[in-house]
Amino acid sequence: MAKAGEGDERWIVDDLGSQGTNVNSWHWQEKDVLPWAKQRLQELLGSLTVRDDNSGSTLSTGSSVSVTGDAIINNRKRKLIPSYELEVKGTWKGSTKDGSSAEGTFTMPYIADENADEDPELKAAVMDDSKSAQQLRELFLSQGRQLVHERVRGFVKEVQAGGPSARRLQEEPPGNGAAAEAPGAGSQAAAAFREEELARQKAAAAAAKKVAEEKQRAQDRAPTATIELSERFYARPGDLYECFTNPGRVQAFSQSPAQVEPRVGGTFSIYGGSVEAKFTTLEPPSKIGMDWRFKNWPDNTTSKVTITLEEVQDGVTVLKLIQKGIPKEDRYGNSEIVDNTTHGWKNQIFHRIRAVFGFGL
Template sequence: MAKYGEGDKRWIVEERADGTNVHNWHWAETDCLEWSRNLFSNLLSGLTILDGEGNLFIKTKKVDKVEGEAYVNIRKGKIIPGYEISVSISWEGEARDSDGKSLLKVEGSVEIPYISDENADEDPELRVTVKEDGPVGRRLKEAMLNRGKPVILEKVRIYVQSMAKGGPAKEDLETKKVAPKSQTAATAKTEAAGPAVEKKESKKESKQGFKTISLTERFSCRARDMYEILMDDNRWKGFTQSYAKISKEVGGEFSIFDGSVTGINVELQEGKLIVQRWRFGSWPDGIHSTVKLVLDEPEPGVTVIKLTHTDVPEEDRYGNATVVENTERGWRDLIFHKIRAVFGFGL
């Protein structure tokens, strides 16, 4: 038995130079409130909600407040998030007449009073207010609620998923990991084998962590009309309700979904083919994917689109492992279904 005042080293978790939490035995807690403020600010500031539909223009301005508590505990390698926070967002809107003349400009706020880990599988409540309570002001408020709610809730889900993955604590864990002896030995063998072996291993690793999305969609429209929707600024805005700037030239750049997706045109055949390099702002630096859209018109007025989206990373820069799922859902819900709501199904 150890003497009084002397710890038995078998039961002491010492600070180690390599930063390793031995066996992850004790709790490691990370305060995530400031990190949460920064993430919400990035996710919710400057979002275009309406850009001319019904002569209404609405966008979020900035995140005014993120209050409450947010932390991540790690116990034996298990991530246990905890948060109870409220978020306040300012927004602005404008209504114009058919000639483009401003009828009214308003400001308001969106309150999300309770975002909690206990209700992580449920969408939180949103409260929209506007300073101008006249008929036009109420119209802008309703538009903000109806069109802005799904956009804002999607951003909140990104936060919830990020916390479930460990938030900033995940990055700390990764930097503290120490390669096991077997890995170190394998690395030494690779180095001894020379460049040819290293090149083979590198090629193998480059295939990991990426997925391919394949979809086939059918529409009641001409192929040339579908091509124009996907390659024209104003039509993209009208169908997706998001800001877009799209070049129609090979090598030209584009920015869609309010700048959250950017890229360049690789190959274009009007009414037949669109090949682009896509990058989401939430992806790790240097990661680009390839989008290929083949448009076929088997009969007049019926267009079939075959989408192949390759090199989609499995995780974003925040450690969320839902990138592929969210990207596929984005194609279906935010692009194809919005277009289908106008043109309908090809039968």
């Protein structure tokens, strides 16, 4: 081929400029789809809602999602080759059953074509170190992770299909030996994807509900035991009531770190977290109810503790305890759990209350 200005003019090829046609998308083309990627990821990841029926906690992502990086779709011989490296940042906020709230952030530092067949790394952080904040962060990284990854997989699928219009970047002109793509095909493909995504979400929600129901049925079927204890103390009912609701008194008799929030839904944790409980009833000075478990019990297993305080004579109070739903075995298969629970109440709580506060008879 001669250079321009030399040789037979019939063989000269000048720059065709805007008059040229890339027939059959034979030549390499690039399209910057970063603006679309930003908008699409914001649509997919903004305002997601996660609820945990077991704990009563709920959280949602913020509508503003930050996307940085590069996103290009290459087209060669009508073959689409996506190339992208993105970092996604967003915010979330939520609340627990007891009304505590918290906020945090989430980050996916690397969403790229080279790991398109893998779920990207997801990080979550909280604005404070409160227990409710940590609970909500764990909810985001468990149930929220699944939802976020589903949305990202949908985004990757759209990119691989062509990005903004979900069709080929270069349509063939009529009469070139191949049928041009029908108008509206991109929007139809996007609608089909949204329907498919909605179906996946419904299936995932149904599966999660089924797992939760099966877990609850298994817990209901599991063999449990009940203990009933009666103890006499030389004290007023109000004095004993404070031994379970006043943080200073709880730490005094347990001689260990304790967390006590004397309100319905509040935490009762002693012996460094070996006991994990929530207050369910508080009727001073005569009745206390708790959802109670030991750390070594099987997951999602709690018992019901009811403590009643009655002054049977001046200065003498009878404490009656009923604990229902104690599992027959701990998570390691040890079967002494009922006896250990009984001895724990007597030796680690009642005996210590008498000794520390002088309530013995």
